[in-house]
Amino acid sequence: MGGLRDLSVSQQVGLLFVVLFGLLLAATVTIVVRTLREDDERRMAEHERQTRDLRAVWVGAVLFWVAWALGTVVSTLLFAVVSFLALREFVTLTQTRRGDHRSLILAFFVILPAQYVIVGARAFDLFTVFIPVYTFLAIPVVSAFANDPHRFLERNAKIQWGIMVCVYCISHAPALLLLDLPDYAGRGAFMVFYLVAVVAVAHLAQETASRRLRALPVARAISRTFTWQTWLIGAGAGAVAGGLLYWSTPFKPLPALAMGFVAGASGSLGEFVLQALQRDAGVRHWGNKTSVTGAVGLLDRVAPLCFAAPVFFHAVRWYFGIK
Numbered sequence: 001m002g003g004l005r006d007l008s009v010s011q012q013v014g015l016l017f018v019v020l021f022g023l024l025l026a027a028t029v030t031i032v033v034r035t036l037r038e039d040d041e042r043r044m045a046e047h048e049r050q051t052r053d054l055r056a057v058w059v060g061a062v063l064f065w066v067a068w069a070l071g072t073v074v075s076t077l078l079f080a081v082v083s084f085l086a087l088r089e090f091v092t093l094t095q096t097r098r099g100d101h102r103s104l105i106l107a108f109f110v111i112l113p114a115q116y117v118i119v120g121a122r123a124f125d126l127f128t129v130f131i132p133v134y135t136f137l138a139i140p141v142v143s144a145f146a147n148d149p150h151r152f153l154e155r156n157a158k159i160q161w162g163i164m165v166c167v168y169c170i171s172h173a174p175a176l177l178l179l180d181l182p183d184y185a186g187r188g189a190f191m192v193f194y195l196v197a198v199v200a201v202a203h204l205a206q207e208t209a210s211r212r213l214r215a216l217p218v219a220r221a222i223s224r225t226f227t228w229q230t231w232l233i234g235a236g237a238g239a240v241a242g243g244l245l246y247w248s249t250p251f252k253p254l255p256a257l258a259m260g261f262v263a264g265a266s267g268s269l270g271e272f273v274l275q276a277l278q279r280d281a282g283v284r285h286w287g288n289k290t291s292v293t294g295a296v297g298l299l300d301r302v303a304p305l306c307f308a309a310p311v312f313f314h315a316v317r318w319y320f321g322i323k
Contacts, residue, residue, distance in 0.1 A: 017065050020193070024058055072177055072188075073120065079174040080116040086298050087112065087166035093281040094158045099148025103139050103159050111135050112167050119175050124317070127175065131168040136160055165274075165306050166299075172309035179313075181250050181320060190248040195263055195312050199304045201241040202264030203271065206234030222276045231268050238264015255319065263312045270307025274299060 031051055066074070091104060111131065118127045140156045176195065177188035210225035217224050242260015246253045316322075 075177055076116050076120045076174045083112055083167045083170045087162055089299055090162040090166050099146035100155055102146055103143045106142055107163050115167055115171050119171050122178050169306040169310050172313040175313055184250040194245050194249050198238045198242045198260045198263045199267040199308045202234040202238030202267055203304050205237030206230045206268055209233040222279055226272050234268045235261050235265035262315055263308045266311040267304030267308035271303040274303035
């Protein structure tokens, strides 16, 4: 630890990416070797799913590294693109009418870029209320001018919810890079890494527990695997991961453990809510190949982060008293 503290900020973040890519390479080799040894069709299908998930992690890690190397502006633009694709996927899977076109144009080409401009300007007071207040009022006004009252409330609620999840929530991830934390200048990449790592560990722990434990689902019509036991196991695993990663954050061990629990627990609930939206849209997965929507499955990847990012961001602001 003393040697790590002697490194410059750039060297510390560079070492973070070296370790990250090393772990991904080890995981890739392990999956490839296991795939070559397996003949069972069920296990082969499982390995194929793991390979697909790992490929997505590789893409995310490379993009994260490129964004860090090119600066905070590129990082913010990268997350803006993710929000655009996620919102497009969300809208593709919800029923819209001709009267919604004006609201959708406002969402994609005004609200989304404005939110990320506000993030880049570090205007966090405006950032936190722009979508929940002004956008939520603007969307129904624009829709009303379209002169289409058919299912007006339902249609506007879907657009508002899509903006909230795909734009507002995801935009909190790059905002972490820009927080001015005490004695932590230039280390924002560690905070994003901490958040993603904790949420991923909680997700994996919950999935593993759901395969081994037989417990009554909380809402069987939405998820047959989400139970309070598995949720607590996932949140607990996130807390342990957060405590072990305290050295990468401005937190002491106990606050880091608590922050890990908060991020892991909220991420699991976010995924649960997105599953309910999937059921409402009539698809099993956002990127289900059997659907005709053209969705790419991005929302499946970022579902836990959609809830974890804003909760974690505001918990950090509250902890350090940042205005």
